[in-house]
Amino acid sequence: MTTLLVIKAHPEPAPTSVSLKVMDAFLEEYKSAHPDDKVVIRDVYATPVPPINNSTFPAWAAVLGGTKPEDLSPEQKAMMGPANEWLGEFLSADKYLFVNPMYNHALPAELKQYIDVVEVPHATFRYTAQGPVGMLNGKKAAHIQAAGGFYQNADVTAAPQDDFAAPYLRAQLKLFGIDDFTGIYAEGMDTYPDRRDQFIAQACDRAREVAAKF
Structure with a gap:
C-alpha cells in the first residue's frame, strides 16, 4: 500500500489558516484520485517534536558515532524512543506533503526541528568519499506554504531571495535523495487584502x- 505522510506544521485552527485550507483541498482531491492509498498526518504542534538538547544529545551522538541503537543504555534508549518512532514513520512513507506558513522568511521552528530529527546518517542519507548520498530515491514530496507577501509565484514581482523556507526544505529533501519536489504557494494575502480570496482559490x-497526479 502506498503511504502519503502529511507533515502539518501550523498552530492555528483551519478556519483562519490559509495553508491548512490549501492542504484540505489537496487531501480531498488526493483521496479521491488515490482511494487505496494510506494517508498519515503528523501534526508537529499537536505532539511535540522529540528534542535534541543537553539531555538527549549524548544518545544522538552515540548513534551518529556508530553505536547500534540496541547497545544504548536503558536511559538512552528511552530518550531515543520517540525520535526513532518518528524516523521510522518518515522512512516508511512513499510520498510526503509538508504544510506550513512562512514565519519571518523561514520555516516554523517545529518543522525545522522535525527535519533535524529525521535527517539521520545511514537512514535518510549516508556519507561517501564523493560526498553525502541520499537513501530515499524514488520518493516524492510536495510543499504547501502560505505567505503574506510574494516570494515564489512567478506571475507577480517576486523576491525569492527572501524566502529561506522553501529552498531549505527542497535542499534537505534533495540530500535525502528526493528530487521530485513540487511547490504550492499561497501568497500575497497581506499585500493585497482585497484579493485574498482570489489568491487562496488559485492556490x-x-x-x-498537483494532488490528482501525485
Missing part, C-alpha cells in the same frame, strides 16, 4: 491539480 486549484 487551492493548484493543490488539486
Whole structure:
C-alpha cells in the first residue's frame, strides 16, 4: 500500500489558516484520485517534536558515532524512543506533503526541528568519499506554504531571495535523495487584502491539480 505522510506544521485552527485550507483541498482531491492509498498526518504542534538538547544529545551522538541503537543504555534508549518512532514513520512513507506558513522568511521552528530529527546518517542519507548520498530515491514530496507577501509565484514581482523556507526544505529533501519536489504557494494575502480570496482559490486549484497526479 502506498503511504502519503502529511507533515502539518501550523498552530492555528483551519478556519483562519490559509495553508491548512490549501492542504484540505489537496487531501480531498488526493483521496479521491488515490482511494487505496494510506494517508498519515503528523501534526508537529499537536505532539511535540522529540528534542535534541543537553539531555538527549549524548544518545544522538552515540548513534551518529556508530553505536547500534540496541547497545544504548536503558536511559538512552528511552530518550531515543520517540525520535526513532518518528524516523521510522518518515522512512516508511512513499510520498510526503509538508504544510506550513512562512514565519519571518523561514520555516516554523517545529518543522525545522522535525527535519533535524529525521535527517539521520545511514537512514535518510549516508556519507561517501564523493560526498553525502541520499537513501530515499524514488520518493516524492510536495510543499504547501502560505505567505503574506510574494516570494515564489512567478506571475507577480517576486523576491525569492527572501524566502529561506522553501529552498531549505527542497535542499534537505534533495540530500535525502528526493528530487521530485513540487511547490504550492499561497501568497500575497497581506499585500493585497482585497484579493485574498482570489489568491487562496488559485492556490487551492493548484493543490488539486498537483494532488490528482501525485
